[in-house]
Amino acid sequence: MKCQRERNQIVVPVFYGVDPSEVRKQTGSFGKALAEHEKRWPPDRVQRWRTALTEAGNLSGWHLMGDR
Template structure:
């Protein structure tokens, strides 16, 4: 699966640094912003993906690049805005994180306003469950509605639906991919 994502990113980034205008090109700092739920994928899938991107000199932003002392939300928003592509890895617990949902709302906004390319990856989740907020996604939103402002929750729901409506990669179709990158 990581290999398939890697190949897709190489195809998208070739030629590297393409932007719609010279003004936009000046703002691009990262090739790829990776949005993910840490406990779900940080120690496995993500480490393989980051390693492969690094070897091929694709400048990816993962939250470990936040400078010590920086405000996390502001750093993430800046990184999203400064990325050519956002790679959103929907895992079983992605929607339980308000941080992930805030990132996603900004990613969708950048797609709609700036034309940023968004590649959704459905890792061990069904795209229709993400899109329609069923299963673990529905359960998470029931909790969010009790804890957060309903306008904010609706913004997250809309962003999730828009992102899940994009054509992406589904892990069940790539289950037997070997993590080998030469």
């Protein structure tokens, strides 16, 4: 996401086996993983990850559910 902002690069997220809203809102497995990371990493770093996931979840991309 930093490259998109600073270098004007194109970012196309691929959501494989996960709903984009789960990434955007950090629910389900993403929420659990981030909660665990908050125990081990500095809060500002985890907050940057949360912000980047929200931004990525808001982008148009491919939502792939299934085996193809």
